[in-house]
Amino acid sequence: MRLNLKRPFLLLSFVCSCVCLQALSAQSSTAVELSGAITDASGAALTQATVTVLHQQTQARRQVTTDEEGHFSFLRLATGEYLLTAQAEGFATASEDVNYDGTPARVILRLSPKALDSTVNVSADVASLDPAASARVSVTLEQIERIPSQSVSSPLSSLITNTTPGVSADSNGSFHPLGDHAEASFVIDGQPITDQQSRTFSSQVSLNALQSLEIREGAPLADVGDKTSMVIVAQTRSGLAHTRPMGELAASRGGFATSEASAHLGYGSERFGTFTAVDALNSGRFLDTPELAALHANGNAENFIERLDDRLSAQTSLQLNVGLSHAWFQTPNTYDQQALGQNQRQTIQSFNVAPSLLHTFDAASFLQVNLWVRQDKVRYLPSADRFVDTPAYLAQSRRLTNAGARSTYSHARGRHIFSMGVEWKHTFLAERFATGLTAPAYNSPCLGADGSPSSSPSLMDTAQCVGLGLTKNPAFLPQLLAIDLTRGGTIFAFHGYTDIKQEALFGQDSLTLGDFTANIGMRFDAYNGITRSTGIQPRVGLAYKSSSLHTVLRGAYSRIFITPYNENLIVASSAGPGATATVLGAADSAPLATGHRNQFNVGTESQLFKNVMLSSEYFWKFTYGAYDFDVLLNSPLTFPTQFRKSKIDGGLLRLNVSDTHGFAGYMTASHVRSRLFGPETGGVSFSAPYSNVVRPDHDEGLATNTYLRYQFGRKGPWAGFSWRYDGGLVSVATPDFATVLRMTGDEQAQLGLHCGAVFATVAVPVRACPLENLGTRRVRIPAAGTEDDDKNPSRIVPRNVFDLSVGKDDIYRHEHQQVGLHLDIVNLTNNGGLYNFLSTFSGTHFLTPRSMTVSLRYGF
Secondary structure, eight states, X not given: OOOOOHHHHHHHHHHHHHHHHHXXXXXXXXXXXXXXXXXXXXXXXXXXXXXXXXXXXXXXXXXXXXXXXXXXXXXXOOSEEEEXXXXXXXXXXXXXXXXXXXXXXXXXXXXXXXXXXXXXXXXXXXXXXXXXXXXXXXXXXXXXXXXXXXXXXXXXHHHHHHHOTTEEEOXXXXXXXXXXXXXXXXXXXXXXXXSOOSTTTOOOOXXXXXXXXXXXXXXXXXXXXXXXXXXXXXXXXXXXXXXXXXXXXXXXXXXXXXXXXXXXXXXXXXXXXXXXXXXXXXXXXXXXXXXXXXXXXXXXXXXXXXXXXXXXXXXXXXXXXXXXXXXXXXOOOOHHHHHHTOOOEEEEEEEEEEEEEEEEEETTEEEEEEEEEEEEEEEEEOOSSGGGSXXXXXXXXXXXXXXXXXXXXXXEETTEEEEEEEEEEEEEEEEEEEEEEOOTTTTOSEEOTTSSBOOOTTOOOGGGTGGGTOEEOTTOOGGGGGGBGGGXXXXXXXXXXXXXXXXXEEEEEEEEETTEEEXXXXXXXEEESSXXXXXXXXXXXXXXXXXXXXXXXXXXXXXXXXXXXXXXXXHHHOOSTTSHHHHTTOSEEEOOOOEEEEEEEEEEEEEEETTEEEEEEEEEEEEEEEEEEEESTTSSOEEEEEEEEEEEEEEEEEEEEEEETTEEXXXXXXXXXXXXXXXXXXXXXXXXXXXXXXXXXXXXXXXXXXXXXXXXXXXXXXXXXXXXXXXXXXXXXOSSHHHHHTSOHHHHHHHTEEETTEEOOSSSOOOOOOGGGEEESSEEXXXXXXXXXXXXXXXXXXXXXXXXXXXXXXXXXXXXXXXXXXXXXXXXXXXXXXXXXXXXXXEEEEOOOSEEEEEEXXXX
């Protein structure tokens, strides 16, 4: 039975409206980003104290008054260095330098009784240990600008991978958070985005527009739903209070003929601000390639972002975000495809319009409302001659349009920090594609003497094999003959349209009881798409803060309602007469349904020294109706699939060192075990359903990140060093050497297959070799008879990748103008490793070879 959502949503809207009306006469104040409390020496709250922040660079000043509990907070500050000053009648004025990096920060100032010297500098108590927060990683503006990117086309994904534990690196800007396939949500200035943001699906927000980044990977609170394995909260830059125009022009040139230009400009007053960011990129290696050489890999991308702020009053602010982006790129070729002249390309056009309102009632409560419309339009263009596209011809057009609204009210009082909200989303999907087989060996009925599929197009049935001295191909699918263009078949065309409605209600309370903090939340979701379902999700957590040990201990349970991926959802859910699965002869197909998850988290966070933080987390996720991705006919057309259940667990560790005598850095380590249990319950399956447990290609035994930076003096030259270790993803396509010996010479060369000292080449594959002499450089294949899809799967060989960056931000400085020079070298040792090999999701891709980039920046 489907619940009637109309009344609860109207009730919540009415409650929020009443709160707004009652607050119109409330005391003027601002809230949420830089907050804290003013107390006397004993810790008692000081009410009506005046708190001022002065931005050192622009001299912009803001002022608020503490409430009855001594609280103060500031809204939407630009990053930078501030002088925070507190004044109260009968007490000496206190001031403290605060370096605000864009992430939420809390400062406590204790005032002394007024003496002869009425102004003193104090050491502020910065509450870096927040017992109400789950495990998260805060990425500063400095790290955004200085950490080299492994991906020229998806630098945001690369930044997340290189700063966060529990992330398995994949190609083309895709990453797998905490053992799940790309199950990450983005929240940009309050706008939630749960669709995939990797380069082949969409356009990511440009780093050029970001002020800060917080990556949440602990137990999700009730305010987030859908894709909760990782929630990436980004704040864009603002022009508020920049009375003098501030910005930067940058240009860079790097390996593979990569050129990039960018600019941003912020300007405004205390009331109005505008921030504009534009950038353009052109590269000869836009996407990760299936060969060490970059063949047919050109691409370009352009982004435009505009943010407008209008502080209507000290209590109410309006914001408008507008984004436009375009990308055109070639699909990289293998040597075999290059020889045929394959010329597949893809375009992505995206726009986003997102107005929002933030109204603060007092220093402890505020209401935020977000509205948005965004669209991704993807076109996949085949070669002019369909028979040079191998193994399948594919033309595709896909459009995803999402409109939504979200309203959240938050209030802090006494022991409680309470929030509640409502969210509505409507997604419109349109999918069109045409495909047909163009390689006679791809679905050949017979195998040749060497065990590889016969490429003779005259073979139509396995009954022909014996008479020609061939053997039957056990992988032959007779249903595919209808679309096998080499055997008289015809092009299959698909057109599908649907829309999906989603609604959510949520409430959360953080209750402090002495040294204990309890997070108690509830979320309700309703999903109305190809299938319909609702989910009630309790989420509870308990944390204990030991002041003497400078440590927080926490544990949590979360019930999570999960929904299918929207990318090619219609194709994946087609079933019945005339459906994709029926026409293409799939063994099974069913619409994707919603699922649910029980998640458990335990973790710690410790302040070892003043500038050293250590955090750890262990999680267990039990998902019923788990999602993954598959590919149609070994083409670039990927679609979601669903399994009976999954079990994922893992441990995360992060050591962070903030600036100490010029040194700063971090180290992360993670172990993630991911297991899928069949049979498949949704999507299109071309093989018989299975029930055994398998490790998908987002399971990784060990992954580490290390980043060290040293800066000479406050504004001197700096150098950064990055080290990424990956234990290797599962390689599903290479279960044993018998399978590898049947592959093409090109595929064997990608693996680094060798028989003794003789390596496979594109022209000369290895077809026979004593087992004891067989080996591969880039994939670890288990010994004969030991392969186990769960306990001992084939894996990509572990790899170490080192990056180096050096620079000086002011090789020339004059008043407010400066010129900086940066040098980045990625993959310093030129490791020729693989991300994946014949992945069911994305195929084969190599790491970026050693590449050097020089950038020149002019700031003003």
